[in-house]
Amino acid sequence: MRDVTMAFPAGEPGGPRTALCGVDLDVRAGELLTLVGPSGCGKSTLLDLVAGLARPTRGEVLVGGVPVVAPHPAVVVQQYDLFPWRTAQGNVEFGLEGTGVPRPERMRRAREHLALAGLSGHADRYPHELSAGLRRRVALARSLASGPGVLLMDEPFAGLDAPARASLRDDLVRARERIGTTIMIVTHGIDEALRLGRRVAVMTRAPGRIKEIVEVRLDARDRRAGPAFGAYRRHVWTLLRGEVTREREAATIHG
Ligand SMILES: Nc1ncnc2c1ncn2[C@@H]1O[C@H](COP(=O)(O)OP(=O)(O)OP(=O)(O)O)[C@@H](O)[C@H]1O
Numbered sequence: 001m002r003d004v005t006m007a008f009p010a011g012e013p014g015g016p017r018t019a020l021c022g023v024d025l026d027v028r029a030g031e032l033l034t035l036v037g038p039s040g041c042g043k044s045t046l047l048d049l050v051a052g053l054a055r056p057t058r059g060e061v062l063v064g065g066v067p068v069v070a071p072h073p074a075v076v077v078q079q080y081d082l083f084p085w086r087t088a089q090g091n092v093e094f095g096l097e098g099t100g101v102p103r104p105e106r107m108r109r110a111r112e113h114l115a116l117a118g119l120s121g122h123a124d125r126y127p128h129e130l131s132a133g134l135r136r137r138v139a140l141a142r143s144l145a146s147g148p149g150v151l152l153m154d155e156p157f158a159g160l161d162a163p164a165r166a167s168l169r170d171d172l173v174r175a176r177e178r179i180g181t182t183i184m185i186v187t188h189g190i191d192e193a194l195r196l197g198r199r200v201a202v203m204t205r206a207p208g209r210i211k212e213i214v215e216v217r218l219d220a221r222d223r224r225a226g227p228a229f230g231a232y233r234r235h236v237w238t239l240l241r242g243e244v245t246r247e248r249e250a251a252t253i254h255g
Pocket residue numbers: 008009011017018019037038039040041042043044045046206
């Protein structure tokens with residue numbers, strides 16, 4: 001993203017709303033980047049711009065060096081809803097329909113991706129027979145089966161309990177390692193951001209900019225807990241708290 005500003009036209013009281021202002025961000029191919037920031041700072045808007053679902057007011061968004069002017073076939077926005085009338089296998093196959101992949105190959109790839117996500121034993125189950133965590137993993141397997149170049153995920157852990165979050169995290173790390181997909185994840189969870197991201201982009205309050213990119217230099221074990229993890233957590237927390245405090249002060253001054 002090069003100097004990206006996104007302003008929405010006046011629709012509500014308060015006039016036009018600038019969601020992002022002068023965002024510069026480089027995401028490396030094959031990287032898993034997490035994005036955290038105060039509520040309303042423009043995180044979802046940023047993903048929409050990468051997905052080509054919206055065009056910036058100013059600046060440029062490029063994927064693979066090519067300006068994004070429409071949704072890109074290799075950029076997938078993670079959807080979480082499953083078709084209730086299809087099995088887990090059927091839902092993953094859906095991700096490959098309309099791509100020209102013949103049915104036997106679709107079935108094979110779906111089985112392979114379910115297996116990669118540790119879901120082989122659940123292939124014939126319907127969504128209502130699966131826990132929320134397993135449903136989320138089926139949805140992820142569906143996205144990955146199509147072999148996306150870039151996967152965009154907005155709050156993928158919302159509503160999941162700790163074990164389900166941990167499984168989904170493992171799936172994501174494996175996917176990045178095995179398939180090489182570039183993954184951008186928006187999350188409210190600082191721990192999640194630090195456990196997953198090789199880099200964590202911390203945004204300012206609205207209108208959002210990138211405040212700091214934190215390089216997480218921890219191996220897999222140290223990402224779970226420990227003093228080094230605690231130091232990263234405090235650092236990101238301090239960056240975010242500074243933004244929330246500034247927001248409160250601005251609100252007080254402006255009435
Ligand atoms: N389509 C739209 N029209 C008008 N304003 C919008 C639109 N989409 C987003 N906004 C505004 O842009 C700002 C940024 O919204 P966005 O949803 O990107 O923030 P966010 O950081 O993802 O928020 P949260 O953390 O609460 O999910 C908000 O003030 C929001 O009201």
